Amino acid sequence: MILIRLLQLDKRDLKVVILGDVNVGKTSLICRYIDGKFLASDPTVGASFFMTHWGPYNVAVWDTAGQEKYTGLSSFYCRNAGAAIFAFDLNCMKSFNSLGVRFLPLLDSAHECCLKVLVGTKLDLTTPGSRQVSTEAAEKLALQMNADQSIEKLQKAPYFETSSKTGHNVEEVFDYILQYCLPLSPEQIKRRPTVSKSTINLTDIKSESSTEEDHKKCCA
Template structure:
């Protein structure tokens, strides 16, 4: 039996694509309702999100609508979203049809990839799609504002009181 993510786990990896390399920072957050309130702190400021569900468990598919709403409401403007149906190696136990998933993806304007974490099937394609899409996202996003702090003669570091110098 597979064990679901509890809380969140983190992986960093480099994806080499044509003429550039991308450092991809992956936060795998728990999808269960009891962890839902923690998710925004992981996806705030993210350029992309993969919404993974289990093709053999219909409730995980049905929760995608709420996740997409949350990401579009709270996530970064223009965030790239990708839907991934996992456990393609268990297609004989499928509870959600490919047609239903593709219709959902089309209605929400997101690409769909069917993958298997067990065999590694199609996972690379999902990440390559994101990396190819991210530069457009970054170009559309204005740079974060910077603040300059001027340190001049009027700024003094307070001296500690009551301490003696060491005469060692």
């Protein structure tokens, strides 16, 4: 599928990108938040684009592929991101270790104050014997990744343990990000509209993408 001129379509106040190894449940996490239901999906190819609302703001959420062969594409989709979700499987240490090695460098083209939120997935499948990543280790990494952020504004380590199957903590992940980046008053939060969705599957980048860099706008 040919890349659409996304910067003409992506009319947003905040861009959020989700990164992580293949099969950690990135798409399921987004679909649980967007649609309110569990979706066991095939691995993402390229990226998928969702547009949601937070009070008066438009928020673009980019779901990227976890396979190493798509690393170059994922770097492109990180351009001007104001927040990033780093997802890993609580039962797979390899997926946790890859966050700092493979995925953190992709944010070189993100907003200079990009918020980084770690999300442990598949909590419903976790048992004392299967769990490989401790809460303490994940919280420590989350704080290290956000050394450039105000500790007072963060309020807590930007780390959540989630289950897309049950919905546990999924909405809390996005509420944390959106309230941090686009603060709303209690009254605005109460009145915020239901999340909506428009999706574009993107699997290819043409040479025109290099010229689009000249026209990009910085995310809030």
